[in-house]
Amino acid sequence: MSAQQRMETNPEHRSHSGGLDSLVVPLVTPANVDAYYANYAEYAKTLRAWLVAYGIGGPVLFLTNEKAAARLASAENALTIIAFFLIGVGLQVLGTVVNKWAAWHVYSTLDDEARANHWPSRFWCWVNKQTWFDILLDTSSIAAFAVATALLMGVFLTLGKTASAT
Structure with a gap:
């Protein structure tokens, strides 16, 4: 129905x-569970890829563009900006590692009942069901990227005004 x-x-x-x-x-x-999971997995994979690409793309832009690198290097908060980009990426990598281990433990216990009853497997199965962890990491990554971007825009807007005033 x-x-x-x-x-x-x-x-x-x-x-x-x-x-x-x-x-x-x-x-x-059981007939449609795979379709629901595939839908979730695709969104999760896409969001993680976007976040990591954004977090890596910011610093890479400054490494490959001399003018942008010079502007960022002259900013007092350059290390803070780069740190926020790297924190956002680091949170996504942390989430990937934790979810990888949780998924492996769930998978590895499917045909091994003895393993399924040991505390590490029970712990990782519990972790696998915690959506708050992914929500926390994703929102924290987005917040870190938002702070980095806002600080970066401040650098470029301030330096642009300074350059045009001289």
Whole structure:
């Protein structure tokens, strides 16, 4: 039965408010669980790639462009700007490593019941189910990149005004 059919046949879901109460979470079954996971995995992979590319792209721009490098080098907060870019990337790498180990432990216990009952596997299976960890790392990375970008814009805007005033 589709989510729409369940909503139409269940009086509890016939809310006319149009709010969250009227929404029905789709039933996940063994037949469609892979499709839901593939959807999540694609978004997670894309976001991580964007964040890492942004965090690496900022410093690389300054290493490959002489004018940009000179402007950044003359800024008092140049190390802070670069540090924020690297912190954002580091958080994404940390998330990747933690999720890799958690996924390996979950996978490795699928056919090994003895392993599944040891504390490391139970711990990593617990970690694998913690969405707050990914949310924390992603929002922290975005915040670090936002701070780096704001500081960087301040450098370029300030130096641009200084250069035009002379």
